[in-house]
Amino acid sequence: xxxxxxxxxxxxxxxxxxxxxxxxxxxxxxxxxxxxxxxxxxxxxxxxxxxxxxxxxxxxxxxxxxxxxxxxxxxxxxxxxxxxxxxxxxxxxxxxxxxxxxxxxxxxxxxxxxxxxxxxxxxxxxxxxxxxxxxxxxxxxxxxxxxxxxxxxxxxxxxxxxxxxxxxxxxxxxxxxxxxxxxxxxxxxxxxxxxxxxxxxxxxxxxxxxxxxxxxxxxxxx
Amino acid sequence: xxxxxxxxxxxxxxxxxxxxxxxxxxxxxxxxxxxxxxxxxxxxxxxxxxxxxxxxxxxxxxxxxxxxxxxxxxxxxxxxxxxxxxxxxxxxxxxxxxxxxxxxxxxxxxxxxxxxxxxxxxxxxxxxxxxxxxxxxxxxxxxxxxxxxxxxxxxxxxxxxxxxxxxxxxxxxxxxxxxxxxxxxxxxxxxxxxxxxxxxxxxxxxxxxxxxxxxxxxxxxxxxxxxxxxxxxxxxxxxxxxxxxxxxxxxxxxxxxxxxxxxxxxx
Numbered sequence: 001x002x003x004x005x006x007x008x009x010x011x012x013x014x015x016x017x018x019x020x021x022x023x024x025x026x027x028x029x030x031x032x033x034x035x036x037x038x039x040x041x042x043x044x045x046x047x048x049x050x051x052x053x054x055x056x057x058x059x060x061x062x063x064x065x066x067x068x069x070x071x072x073x074x075x076x077x078x079x080x081x082x083x084x085x086x087x088x089x090x091x092x093x094x095x096x097x098x099x100x101x102x103x104x105x106x107x108x109x110x111x112x113x114x115x116x117x118x119x120x121x122x123x124x125x126x127x128x129x130x131x132x133x134x135x136x137x138x139x140x141x142x143x144x145x146x147x148x149x150x151x152x153x154x155x156x157x158x159x160x161x162x163x164x165x166x167x168x169x170x171x172x173x174x175x176x177x178x179x180x181x182x183x184x185x186x187x188x189x190x191x192x193x194x195x196x197x198x199x200x201x202x203x204x205x206x207x208x209x210x211x212x213x214x215x216x217x218x219x220x221x222x
Numbered sequence: 223x224x225x226x227x228x229x230x231x232x233x234x235x236x237x238x239x240x241x242x243x244x245x246x247x248x249x250x251x252x253x254x255x256x257x258x259x260x261x262x263x264x265x266x267x268x269x270x271x272x273x274x275x276x277x278x279x280x281x282x283x284x285x286x287x288x289x290x291x292x293x294x295x296x297x298x299x300x301x302x303x304x305x306x307x308x309x310x311x312x313x314x315x316x317x318x319x320x321x322x323x324x325x326x327x328x329x330x331x332x333x334x335x336x337x338x339x340x341x342x343x344x345x346x347x348x349x350x351x352x353x354x355x356x357x358x359x360x361x362x363x364x365x366x367x368x369x370x371x372x373x374x375x376x377x378x379x380x381x382x383x384x385x386x387x388x389x390x391x392x393x394x395x396x397x398x399x400x401x402x403x404x405x406x407x408x409x410x411x412x413x414x415x416x417x418x419x420x421x422x423x424x425x426x427x428x429x430x431x432x433x434x435x436x437x438x439x440x441x442x443x444x445x446x447x448x449x450x451x452x453x454x455x456x457x458x459x460x461x462x463x464x465x466x467x468x469x470x471x472x473x474x475x476x477x478x479x480x481x482x483x484x485x486x487x488x489x
Binding site for chain 2 (some may be wrong): 023024027030031034037038044047061118119121
């Protein structure tokens with residue numbers, strides 16, 4: 001247990017220090033969100049209708065961008081081999097790494113959401129709904145994305161391959177995340193139905209993700 | 223000739239530290255006095271017949287907006303100093319200016335949106351001017367991220383200098399295209415600032431505040447440069463200490479590490 005908490009603390013510290021790049025994800029989120037009005041026009045009514053979708057897409061792309069670093073840095077300096085060989089189960093170590101990554105890179109996205117909601121003319125309840133769905137949904141993005149990150153690091157191909165692998169897997173999360181936020185703003189559906197499906201997706205990926213990532217690391221690294 | 227000599231003199235960080243240690247208290251004092259005068263005059267300024275008391279936000283907002291662009295200019299000159307003249311303090315100046323410029327830009331955005339709330343009924347409007355300031359803020363954040371991404375300060379300095387100069391060329395282009403984008407989509411803007419020239423009762427406090435904020439920037443910038451020089455000294459001392467410790471405890475460590483890095487390079 002102490003090995004896992006040490007791993008989590010180490011990952012968070014590496015991500016937040018100089019050269020870590022966890023906060024670049026938030027900056028990317030901010031930039032993508034600011035770019036959207038240039039594409040669709042500065043009409044505030046339209047922006048507030050598209051707001052949840054824009055925020056969700058931005059958060060999805062930002063968390064995908066930072067996923068690249070989840071295993072690559074450790075693979076380069078050799079500590080990934082030590083983690084694979086250690087007595088701690090690799091599944092738990094993967095889960096700990098993903099948790100640390102979510103705390104360092106996913107949580108700041110949710111904290112930034114209210115400011116971006118202001119830019120997109122979302123009112124208080126809508127912003128709160130988007131933040132709540134992101135809080136429930138981003139763990140699913142991180143934990144399913146970890147599978148892609150593990151595959152990409154074993155194949156020595158990062159970047160675009162990771163995006164192609166992970167983006168289709170994140171479609172359900174996107175659907176129910178945006179549906180739940182839209183339900184609060186306009187929609188005929190109650191908020192609870194899509195939101196509980198979103199939570200279920202997160203919980204399922206919490207179980208599946210570490211096992212799949214550990215399996216691909218074991219088979220890939222030899 | 224005199225100017226270049228002074229600049230060469232300042233290339234010695236110790237001389238720079240000694241000089242700024244003497245200047246800084248005076249600068250800080252002048253800043254405080256001018257800020258006090260400016261704030262008093264702003265508080266005493268009459269209310270606008272249309273905007274009421276909220277017009278006083280202008281006395282904070284406009285100096286911040288002016289400095290947000292001025293600081294990028296300072297950084298561009300420092301970037302030229304890094305790339306062309308290799309002045310040792312130029313990259314210190316550029317690095318120290320970036321967070322201060324980002325802070326001024328952020329304050330300009332926040333005060334603007336607080337001013338916008340009673341005037342236009344919304345905190346944010348995709349008006350051309352606000353949008354360009356927001357993009358400027360994003361560019362500041364990107365520059366700070368670049369400074370933070372590379373651990374060796376002198377390598378980060380050259381990359382940041384190139385980005386700063388590209389930004390200096392691009393900012394007018396961005397401003398122009400944002401203007402074009404906005405007028406294309408939204409012909410009648412909500413934000414007509416009223417073409418009227420400023421009354422003298424507003425102009426004087428505004429000028430005093432602008433000078434006070436510029437002095438504030440110079441004070442903060444020199445102090446941040448001192449901090450950065452000292453921080454680099456601490457860093458190099460720590461690295462010397464670390465290398466000495468590793469050599470004493472493990473005599474073979476250096477050669478083994480060199481071998482390992484060669485292996486990585488080969489692979």
